[in-house]
Amino acid sequence: xxxxxxxxxxxxxxxxxxxxxxxxxxxxxxxxxxxxxxxxxxxxxxxxxxxxxxxxxxxxxxxxxxxxxxxxxxxxxxxxxxxxxxxxxxxxxxxxxxxxxxxxxxxxxxxxxxxxxxxxxxxxxxxxxxxxxxxxxxxxxxxxxxxxxxxxxxxxxxxxxxxxxxxxxxxxxxxxxxxxxxxxxxxxxxxxxxxxxxxxxxxxxxxxxxxxxxxxxxxxxxxxxxxxxxx
Amino acid sequence: xxxxxxxxxxxxxxxxxxxxxxxxxxxxxxxxxxxxxxxxxxxxxxxxxxxxxxxxxxxxxxxxxxxxxxxxxxxxxxxxxxxxxxxxxxxxxxxxxxxxxxxxxxxxxxxxxxxxxxxxxxxxxxxxxxxxxxxxxxxxxxxxxxxxxxxxxxxxxxxxxxxxxxxxxxxxxxxxxxxxxxxxxxxxxxxxxxxxxxxxxxxxxxxxxxxxxxxxxxxxxxxxxxxxxxxxxxxxxxxxxxxxxx
Numbered sequence: 026x027x028x029x030x031x032x033x034x035x036x037x038x039x040x041x042x043x044x045x046x047x048x049x050x051x052x053x054x055x056x057x058x059x060x061x062x063x064x065x066x067x068x069x070x071x072x073x074x075x076x077x078x079x080x081x082x083x084x085x086x087x088x089x090x091x092x093x094x095x096x097x098x099x100x101x102x103x104x105x106x107x108x109x110x111x112x113x114x115x116x117x118x119x120x121x122x123x124x125x126x127x128x129x130x131x132x133x134x135x136x137x138x139x140x141x142x143x144x145x146x147x148x149x150x151x152x153x154x155x156x157x158x159x160x161x162x163x164x165x166x167x168x169x170x171x172x173x174x175x176x177x178x179x180x181x182x183x184x185x186x187x188x189x190x191x192x193x194x195x196x197x198x199x200x201x202x203x204x205x206x207x208x209x210x211x212x213x214x215x216x217x218x219x220x221x222x223x224x225x226x227x228x229x230x231x232x233x234x235x236x237x238x239x240x241x242x243x244x245x246x247x248x249x250x251x252x253x254x255x256x
Numbered sequence: 257x258x259x260x261x262x263x264x265x266x267x268x269x270x271x272x273x274x275x276x277x278x279x280x281x282x283x284x285x286x287x288x289x290x291x292x293x294x295x296x297x298x299x300x301x302x303x304x305x306x307x308x309x310x311x312x313x314x315x316x317x318x319x320x321x322x323x324x325x326x327x328x329x330x331x332x333x334x335x336x337x338x339x340x341x342x343x344x345x346x347x348x349x350x351x352x353x354x355x356x357x358x359x360x361x362x363x364x365x366x367x368x369x370x371x372x373x374x375x376x377x378x379x380x381x382x383x384x385x386x387x388x389x390x391x392x393x394x395x396x397x398x399x400x401x402x403x404x405x406x407x408x409x410x411x412x413x414x415x416x417x418x419x420x421x422x423x424x425x426x427x428x429x430x431x432x433x434x435x436x437x438x439x440x441x442x443x444x445x446x447x448x449x450x451x452x453x454x455x456x457x458x459x460x461x462x463x464x465x466x467x468x469x470x471x472x473x474x475x476x477x478x479x480x481x482x483x484x485x486x487x488x489x490x491x492x493x494x495x496x497x498x499x500x501x502x
Contacts, residue, residue: 026479047479048466049459053439070473071466073435105473124473184480192284199304203284205441208455219444223280230302 026126026182027051027068028141030153030172031109033117034165035136039201040064040111041193043169045177045186045213052190052205060194063089063112069125069142070105079110089116096120107131109138134158139172145180152179166193166202170220177213189216201227257357257420258282258338259372259407261384262295264346265396265429266367270437271295271342272429274400276422276449278374278413283426283441291430294320294343300356300373301336310341320349338362340369357415365389370403374420376411383410397429397438401456404449425452438463461486 027046033039042056042064057076058064065079075096082092089112096110097103097120104122107129111117119131119138128147131140132154139153156175160168170191177186189212193202204219206212258277265272273289275282275297288296288307296310306327313323320341328334328351336355342348346367352360360373363381370384387406388399404425413420425448429438440455442448462482469476477485 049455049462050440052441053436054466070469070476072470074432077434102473197304198308199287200284204281204443205283206443207440208458219280222444226280230304 026143026184027055027107028139028144028149028153028173028176028182029055029066029068029109030137030139030157030169030176031056031064031066031111031117032137032157032165032169033064033111033113033115035115037165037195039165039193039195041165041169041191041202042066043173043189043191044068045173045181045189045216047182047184047187049188050205050207051188052192052203052207056190056192058192058194058200059083060196060198061113063110065092066109066138066140067106069107069122069129070102072100072102072106075100075106075108079108083110083112088112088114089118093118093120107140107142109140111136111138139176141176141182143184144182148179149176149181152176166191166220166224169193170217173213174217186212189213191216191220201231257374257413257415258299259370259375259380259384259404259412260297260299260340261368261370261388261400261403262289262297262340262342263368263388263396263400263403264342264344266346268396268431269344270396270429270431271344272396272400272427272438273297274404274425274427275299276404276408276412276425276452278415278420278423280424281441281443282424283428283443286426286428289428289430290315291433292344293433294341296323296339296341298337298339299371300338300353300360301333303331303333303337306331306337306339310339314341314343319343320347324349324351338371338373340371342367342369359414372407372413374413374415375407376414376419379410380407380412383407395429397427397456397460400427400429401449401453404452408449421446422448425449427452427456 029044031042054073063083065076067075089110104124109119115136125142128144129142141150153172153176156172190205195201206215209215260275294314296307298306335353339351348364350362356373359375362371383406384403388403426441442451445451
């Protein structure tokens with residue numbers, strides 16, 4: 026009962042995932058990324074351990090298709106899972122186990138996977154893929170956020186969504202963007218609100234550690250933040 | 257502008273972290289926790305490179321004190337950081353640099369570090385500690401939440417423009433190195449710690465359901481069936497409560 030889009034940006038080298046589901050705190054269990062290496066999304070009857078497992082296999086040098094094969098060979102419950110793997114060459118693969126509930130499936134393109142299970146229709150997944158294609162040239166985090174909204178607008182999943190997450194890595198070993206809505210009646214709308222407020226601060230956080238005496242005007246910044254953030 | 261706690265559960269050895277701040281999505285800047293190894297959290301003028309480096313060094317076997325020395329040697333702006341380190345046995349080290357904004361400070365306790373900056377005063381750090389220690393029989397995630405609530409109730413963050421509310425908060429508890437036991441976040445809300453308690457309480461209802469669903473999907477009930485069971489339990493409890501009141 027989840028829909029997700031995972032992608033690699035060939036220009037910037039970023040990897041990212043946007044995801045939404047009915048259970049709480051999807052961002053804590055499903056998306057797993059490592060900079061300059063790849064992304065693994067593990068969902069449906071989620072076993073979060075498959076995420077780090079996939080990243081370790083990518084780290085050994087296996088390509089995305091081989092990583093997916095190894096996960097499938099190792100997990101006796103693979104038919105209950107939905108998994109995507111993207112590697113540093115942009116190979117993007119996915120596997121939708123036979124036990125997933127209608128509608129479930131995935132669309133893979135160069136450097137992108139759009140997938141979901143227990144969806145209202147395949148439109149949820151295809152709308153994400155379409156949206157992503159149309160936003161080529163934008164920043165990866167913006168493309169993923171817009172694609173997730175497109176998935177919701179195309180119908181989302183049975184029973185609606187209650188949590189969402191957006192996570193993007195650039196070159197550093199810590200995420201460039203890591204935003205979550207762990208429990209909300211309209212988590213994607215809330216994720217969008219937070220993302221729009223957070224975006225201008227991304228460079229602030231990247232710069233700040235190295236110029237602490239220059240960025241000393243944090244109280245002015247705090248005052249501006251207070252004015253901006255009415256929920 | 258943050259108040260935080262890192263801690264180890266003396267019963268289970270689980271490691272945990274609690275954080276609340278005026279800034280957005282502070283929970284997304286807490287990558288320095290690894291079960292079986294330790295925790296490092298850098299804040300104030302945060303150096304994001306510190307925490308993962310500290311985990312590597314702890315993993316090699318260096319003590320928290322020695323790790324702190326190495327972080328200092330690696331960072332020309334170490335005076336602007338606030339850093340707390342805990343290893344898997346609960347040994348701790350902490351640093352509140354002279355360039356951090358007042359009031360800033362830390363307190364090392366048995367298996368925990370309470371620390372913060374841009375605070376109302378030292379009473380806030382004391383309140384983190386006493387909030388953590390108040391109910392030792394509680395699971396670690398609730399002790400961390402008690403620590404955050406204690407800090408909030410003692411004045412929280414105060415900057416040049418006055419009191420700053422907590423707009424993001426997070427609690428994380430790890431037993432397994434691959435994924436967290438508890439990982440709940442509020443990334444932007446006017447009353448983030450109140451929301452955090454609400455979400456933690458809700459998550460705890462589903463914790464075992466999510467876990468067994470992943471481990472043993474062939475025997476899993478659907479989310480709908482589980483929710484129905486929860487509601488049945490709730491109405492049994494509330495009708496029992498009503499019967500008592502009559």
